[in-house]
Amino acid sequence: MPEAIFFYSVAAVAIISAILVISCKNPINSALSLVMAFFCLAVFYVMLNAPFLAVVQVMIYAGAIMVLIIFVIMLLNIQVETGKRSTHGIIIGGVIGLVILCETGYLISTGAISAGRGLMDQALITKVGHTELIGKALFGDFLLPFEITSLLLLAAVIGAVVLARKKA
Secondary structure, three states, X not given: XXXXXXXXXXXXXXXXXXXXXXXXXXXXXXXXXXXXXXXHHHHHHHHOOOHHHHHHHHHHHHXXXXXXXXXXXXXXXOOOOOOOOOHHHHHHHHHHHHHHHHHHHHHHHXXXXXXXXXXXXXXXXXXXXXXHHHHHHHHHHOHHHHHHHHHHHHHHHHHHHHHHHHHO
Protein backbone atom coordinates (compact mmCIF):
# COMPACT_ATOMS: atom_id res chain seq x y z
CA MET A 1 0.00 0.00 0.00
CA PRO A 2 2.78 2.55 0.73
CA GLU A 3 4.29 1.80 -2.68
CA ALA A 4 0.99 2.66 -4.37
CA ILE A 5 0.70 5.93 -2.45
CA PHE A 6 4.27 6.83 -3.40
CA PHE A 7 3.66 5.88 -7.03
CA TYR A 8 0.49 7.96 -7.31
CA SER A 9 2.12 10.97 -5.65
CA VAL A 10 5.10 10.81 -8.04
CA ALA A 11 2.72 10.29 -10.96
CA ALA A 12 0.74 13.38 -9.92
CA VAL A 13 3.94 15.45 -9.78
CA ALA A 14 4.95 14.09 -13.21
CA ILE A 15 1.58 14.96 -14.74
CA ILE A 16 1.57 18.45 -13.24
CA SER A 17 5.14 18.99 -14.47
CA ALA A 18 4.21 17.81 -17.96
CA ILE A 19 1.25 20.19 -18.04
CA LEU A 20 3.51 23.04 -16.91
CA VAL A 21 5.96 22.22 -19.72
CA ILE A 22 3.38 23.04 -22.35
CA SER A 23 1.50 25.78 -20.49
CA CYS A 24 4.28 28.02 -19.13
CA LYS A 25 4.77 31.23 -21.07
CA ASN A 26 8.41 31.59 -20.06
CA PRO A 27 10.67 29.06 -21.86
CA ILE A 28 13.03 28.77 -18.87
CA ASN A 29 10.14 27.83 -16.54
CA SER A 30 8.99 25.32 -19.13
CA ALA A 31 12.48 23.79 -19.27
CA LEU A 32 12.65 23.55 -15.47
CA SER A 33 9.28 21.79 -15.46
CA LEU A 34 10.70 19.34 -17.99
CA VAL A 35 13.61 18.67 -15.61
CA MET A 36 11.09 17.82 -12.88
CA ALA A 37 9.28 15.45 -15.26
CA PHE A 38 12.64 13.79 -16.03
CA PHE A 39 13.33 13.32 -12.32
CA CYS A 40 9.89 11.73 -11.86
CA LEU A 41 10.68 9.36 -14.72
CA ALA A 42 13.94 8.43 -12.98
CA VAL A 43 11.97 7.64 -9.82
CA PHE A 44 9.73 5.36 -11.87
CA TYR A 45 12.82 3.55 -13.17
CA VAL A 46 14.02 3.02 -9.60
CA MET A 47 10.59 1.66 -8.67
CA LEU A 48 10.86 -0.78 -11.61
CA ASN A 49 14.22 -2.02 -10.27
CA ALA A 50 16.21 -0.44 -13.11
CA PRO A 51 18.76 1.73 -11.30
CA PHE A 52 21.07 2.05 -14.30
CA LEU A 53 18.32 3.59 -16.41
CA ALA A 54 17.45 5.95 -13.54
CA VAL A 55 21.03 7.19 -13.30
CA VAL A 56 21.28 7.57 -17.08
CA GLN A 57 17.96 9.46 -17.07
CA VAL A 58 19.24 11.94 -14.50
CA MET A 59 22.75 12.32 -15.92
CA ILE A 60 21.94 12.55 -19.61
CA TYR A 61 18.43 13.96 -19.86
CA ALA A 62 18.01 16.00 -16.68
CA GLY A 63 21.64 17.06 -16.80
CA ALA A 64 23.27 17.34 -20.19
CA ILE A 65 20.28 17.64 -22.51
CA MET A 66 18.55 20.24 -20.34
CA VAL A 67 21.75 22.28 -20.16
CA LEU A 68 21.81 22.23 -23.97
CA ILE A 69 18.15 23.21 -24.20
CA ILE A 70 18.57 26.10 -21.77
CA PHE A 71 21.75 27.16 -23.58
CA VAL A 72 19.89 27.23 -26.91
CA ILE A 73 16.98 29.16 -25.35
CA MET A 74 19.39 31.77 -24.03
CA LEU A 75 21.47 31.79 -27.23
CA LEU A 76 18.47 32.35 -29.48
CA ASN A 77 16.99 34.90 -27.05
CA ILE A 78 13.43 33.62 -27.42
CA GLN A 79 10.99 36.35 -26.44
CA VAL A 80 7.76 35.58 -24.68
CA GLU A 81 4.83 36.55 -26.88
CA THR A 82 1.68 37.18 -24.90
CA GLY A 83 -1.74 37.61 -26.37
CA LYS A 84 -0.91 35.85 -29.65
CA ARG A 85 -2.16 32.42 -28.68
CA SER A 86 -4.58 30.94 -31.14
CA THR A 87 -7.36 28.82 -29.74
CA HIS A 88 -7.45 26.36 -32.64
CA GLY A 89 -3.95 25.10 -31.81
CA ILE A 90 -4.91 24.57 -28.18
CA ILE A 91 -8.10 22.75 -29.16
CA ILE A 92 -6.31 20.48 -31.68
CA GLY A 93 -3.58 19.70 -29.13
CA GLY A 94 -6.19 18.94 -26.47
CA VAL A 95 -8.09 16.58 -28.78
CA ILE A 96 -4.89 14.76 -29.79
CA GLY A 97 -3.87 14.47 -26.13
CA LEU A 98 -7.29 13.12 -25.18
CA VAL A 99 -7.19 10.51 -27.97
CA ILE A 100 -3.71 9.36 -26.88
CA LEU A 101 -4.86 9.22 -23.25
CA CYS A 102 -7.87 7.08 -24.23
CA GLU A 103 -5.69 4.75 -26.32
CA THR A 104 -3.21 4.36 -23.47
CA GLY A 105 -6.01 3.62 -21.00
CA TYR A 106 -7.47 1.03 -23.36
CA LEU A 107 -4.11 -0.68 -23.88
CA ILE A 108 -3.39 -0.76 -20.16
CA SER A 109 -6.85 -2.10 -19.31
CA THR A 110 -6.67 -4.89 -21.91
CA GLY A 111 -3.14 -5.82 -20.88
CA ALA A 112 -1.78 -5.54 -24.42
CA ILE A 113 1.28 -3.56 -23.36
CA SER A 114 1.85 -5.18 -19.99
CA ALA A 115 2.17 -8.72 -21.29
CA GLY A 116 5.69 -10.10 -21.12
CA ARG A 117 7.27 -10.61 -24.51
CA GLY A 118 10.74 -11.26 -25.75
CA LEU A 119 13.77 -13.11 -24.48
CA MET A 120 14.43 -10.96 -21.41
CA ASP A 121 12.94 -12.18 -18.16
CA GLN A 122 13.69 -11.40 -14.52
CA ALA A 123 16.00 -14.39 -14.13
CA LEU A 124 18.16 -13.32 -17.09
CA ILE A 125 18.29 -9.72 -15.87
CA THR A 126 19.32 -10.87 -12.40
CA LYS A 127 21.94 -13.25 -13.82
CA VAL A 128 23.54 -10.97 -16.42
CA GLY A 129 22.66 -7.47 -15.23
CA HIS A 130 20.90 -4.42 -16.63
CA THR A 131 23.97 -2.65 -17.93
CA GLU A 132 25.36 -5.55 -19.93
CA LEU A 133 21.98 -6.33 -21.53
CA ILE A 134 21.41 -2.69 -22.46
CA GLY A 135 24.92 -2.41 -23.89
CA LYS A 136 24.55 -5.56 -25.97
CA ALA A 137 21.20 -4.42 -27.34
CA LEU A 138 22.31 -0.84 -27.99
CA PHE A 139 25.59 -1.63 -29.70
CA GLY A 140 24.46 -4.87 -31.31
CA ASP A 141 20.91 -5.00 -32.57
CA PHE A 142 20.27 -1.24 -32.48
CA LEU A 143 23.63 0.11 -33.65
CA LEU A 144 22.27 1.71 -36.83
CA PRO A 145 19.45 3.65 -35.09
CA PHE A 146 21.96 4.72 -32.42
CA GLU A 147 24.32 6.14 -35.06
CA ILE A 148 21.46 7.83 -36.95
CA THR A 149 20.38 9.50 -33.71
CA SER A 150 23.90 10.81 -33.15
CA LEU A 151 23.92 12.29 -36.67
CA LEU A 152 20.53 13.94 -36.06
CA LEU A 153 21.79 15.47 -32.83
CA LEU A 154 24.88 16.76 -34.63
CA ALA A 155 22.68 18.33 -37.32
CA ALA A 156 20.53 19.97 -34.63
CA VAL A 157 23.57 21.50 -32.94
CA ILE A 158 24.91 22.79 -36.27
CA GLY A 159 21.46 24.22 -37.10
CA ALA A 160 21.28 26.03 -33.76
CA VAL A 161 24.70 27.57 -34.33
CA VAL A 162 23.76 28.68 -37.86
CA LEU A 163 20.50 30.23 -36.61
CA ALA A 164 22.32 32.03 -33.81
CA ARG A 165 24.95 33.46 -36.19
CA LYS A 166 22.36 34.83 -38.62
CA LYS A 167 20.81 36.97 -35.89
CA ALA A 168 24.12 38.34 -34.67
